[in-house]
Amino acid sequence: MAAIDGAEVAKHNSKKSCWVVLHSKVYDVTSFLSKHPGGAAIILKQAGSDATEEFEKYHPLDYINDLPDGSPLGPIDPNTLGKLRARKDQTSASASSANEENEIPHVSMCVSCPDFEKAAKVVLPLKSYVYASTSANSGLSLRANLDDWGRINFRPRVMRNVGDVDTRRSIFGHSSPYPFYISPMGTLGAIHPGAEPEVVRGAVRKGIHAVISTASSKQVDQIWQRFEDEQKTLGNASPTRLFYQYYMPVDRKRAIDLMHIVKKCGYKGLWITVDTPVLGKRTADRVLQAEEALAVGIAEEGTVEWETGEENAFAPAMGGRVVSGQLSPHTTWEDLQWIRKEWGGPIVLKGIQCAEDAKLAYEYGVDGILLSNHGGRQLHTAPSALMTLLEIRTYCPEVIGKLEIFLDGGLRDGSDVLKALCLGATAVGVGRPFMYALAAYGSQGVERCVDVLAEELSTGMRLLGVTSLDQLIPEMVNASRLLNEMWRPEGAVLKSRL
Ligand code: HEM
Numbered sequence: 001m002a003a004i005d006g007a008e009v010a011k012h013n014s015k016k017s018c019w020v021v022l023h024s025k026v027y028d029v030t031s032f033l034s035k036h037p038g039g040a041a042i043i044l045k046q047a048g049s050d051a052t053e054e055f056e057k058y059h060p061l062d063y064i065n066d067l068p069d070g071s072p073l074g075p076i077d078p079n080t081l082g083k084l085r086a087r088k089d090q091t092s093a094s095a096s097s098a099n100e101e102n103e104i105p106h107v108s109m110c111v112s113c114p115d116f117e118k119a120a121k122v123v124l125p126l127k128s129y130v131y132a133s134t135s136a137n138s139g140l141s142l143r144a145n146l147d148d149w150g151r152i153n154f155r156p157r158v159m160r161n162v163g164d165v166d167t168r169r170s171i172f173g174h175s176s177p178y179p180f181y182i183s184p185m186g187t188l189g190a191i192h193p194g195a196e197p198e199v200v201r202g203a204v205r206k207g208i209h210a211v212i213s214t215a216s217s218k219q220v221d222q223i224w225q226r227f228e229d230e231q232k233t234l235g236n237a238s239p240t241r242l243f244y245q246y247y248m249p250v251d252r253k254r255a256i257d258l259m260h261i262v263k264k265c266g267y268k269g270l271w272i273t274v275d276t277p278v279l280g281k282r283t284a285d286r287v288l289q290a291e292e293a294l295a296v297g298i299a300e301e302g303t304v305e306w307e308t309g310e311e312n313a314f315a316p317a318m319g320g321r322v323v324s325g326q327l328s329p330h331t332t333w334e335d336l337q338w339i340r341k342e343w344g345g346p347i348v349l350k351g352i353q354c355a356e357d358a359k360l361a362y363e364y365g366v367d368g369i370l371l372s373n374h375g376g377r378q379l380h381t382a383p384s385a386l387m388t389l390l391e392i393r394t395y396c397p398e399v400i401g402k403l404e405i406f407l408d409g410g411l412r413d414g415s416d417v418l419k420a421l422c423l424g425a426t427a428v429g430v431g432r433p434f435m436y437a438l439a440a441y442g443s444q445g446v447e448r449c450v451d452v453l454a455e456e457l458s459t460g461m462r463l464l465g466v467t468s469l470d471q472l473i474p475e476m477v478n479a480s481r482l483l484n485e486m487w488r489p490e491g492a493v494l495k496s497r498l
Pocket residue numbers: 020029036037038039042043046051054055058059063064066067187215289314315316317318319320
């Protein structure tokens with residue numbers, strides 16, 4: 001194929017004819033515009049230019065293969081790159097380029113989790129900040145997540161020898177120095193150029209476990225490779241293990257193939273996200289996307305082709321569109337049977353939000369449940385993980401001790417982790433604080449965030465009067481306020497039917 005001149009590419013910069021360069025090849029994406037799950041506006045902004053940098057922030061390389069037949073036009077003539085259309089993107093400021101008025105604080109100034117958010121706000125483009133911070137509808141689920149940790153109080157014991165504390169906890173037999181891990185978050189390329197591998201680097205250096213998202217910017221095997229490389233530099237001494245968050249692809253073959261790749265890499269558990277049959281309404285993203293569309297001269301598309309089908313083959317969108325998602329809305333409990341057969345390792349259901357489903361999870365033989373409302377990004381006014389844990393303690397206590405129980409959502413202080421453990425949890429997941437730390441400081445920020453949480457945790461243990469996590473018992477917390485508001489079944493008996 002003859003090389004294409006940059007000046008020719010630059011001419012195709014509209015909805016009528018839209019060409020972009022991706023990794024030195026020219027693609028005609030005109031017919032793809034209306035099918036792009038991220039919306040047409042985002043690609044139109046790149047029309048006639050080299051879209052590689054923008055593409056890589058959001059997508060693994062192999063997404064290019066999903067462009068329609070006929071899209072690839074040929075290689076770009078490397079001597080004519082200067083003739084491509086200049087892009088008017090917001091580019092991410094980096095820690096070193098943040099200007100003086102908006103100077104990013106030194107990492108040591110981050111002494112508690114909210115400090116990372118302030119620093120991230122300085123460096124992140126608005127779009128990325130909105131993506132990280134957004135929540136569903138009017139934001140009440142996120143608010144409750146944040147607030148409920150403060151609505152449980154400790155009942156400390158004093159005059160105990162708390163000179164040395166042991167903060168270790170195992171997840172499925174894999175020891176971690178702390179009872180918290182990094183929650184799966186998609187599209188980290190929009191947050192930091194190092195994306196998921198940069199998070200892995202920080203995790204490995206601190207020895208904590210991390211769950212990797214299906215919607216990652218980098219491919220699952222690339223992330224694994226980085227994990228192995230990082231382990232090697234530390235003489236394979238880090239206890240960190242990676243687990244995989246699974247949005248089940250609609251297509252069964254694709255679903256099984258993905259699971260096999262994950263297994264072959266060596267991920268230690270499959271965390272199936274079950275709270276996302278459709279994407280929640282991400283209000284702030286919606287507003288931003290409408291603005292972006294108007295800026296390139298198109299009113300936000302309303303219903304595009306891929307929305308009208310009841311399923312689509314892509315991952316849940318980064319932004320706020322109504323994407324039914326890679327997780328089929330038709331998934332049921334019965335699917336666990338074939339998943340278990342294909343996977344063969346520990347399975348956690350991520351997104352359990354009531355006692356009935358906790359009981360079913362146990363009956364269906366999963367190994368763990370993650371009480372979560374997706375960081376307040378899915379159902380409007382969904383219960384916080386703590387509220388769900390209290391329901392489980394009250395109505396199906398038999399699952400405690402049989403299943404590994406994880407919580408996430410709104411955790412912003414290491415000592416709050418102790419409350420969940422007092423009430424029977426195995427460990428707690430932390431999301432946004434790590435994302436903000438990554439944005440501002442890369443893997444160094446991730447490490448700092450671990451240190452901040454770890455210090456709060458060990459101080460909390462000493463002040464509570466315990467030296468190991470096994471000593472945490474329900475009597476060490478006062479959960480009366482939440483218990484007062486907890487849901488109660490009519491007749492006080494739980495009916496756990498499908
Ligand atoms: C041609 C260059 C491309 C650019 C610059 C681009 C950029 C983007 C951006 C910025 C988003 C986030 C949208 C938002 O939050 O508003 C997005 C979403 C998305 N894009 Fe693309 N994209 C491109 C091509 C593709 C291709 C070839 C595919 C695969 C067929 C694809 C699949 C998706 C999917 C599934 C989403 C929603 C989920 C996610 O954020 O991962 N894109 N894209």
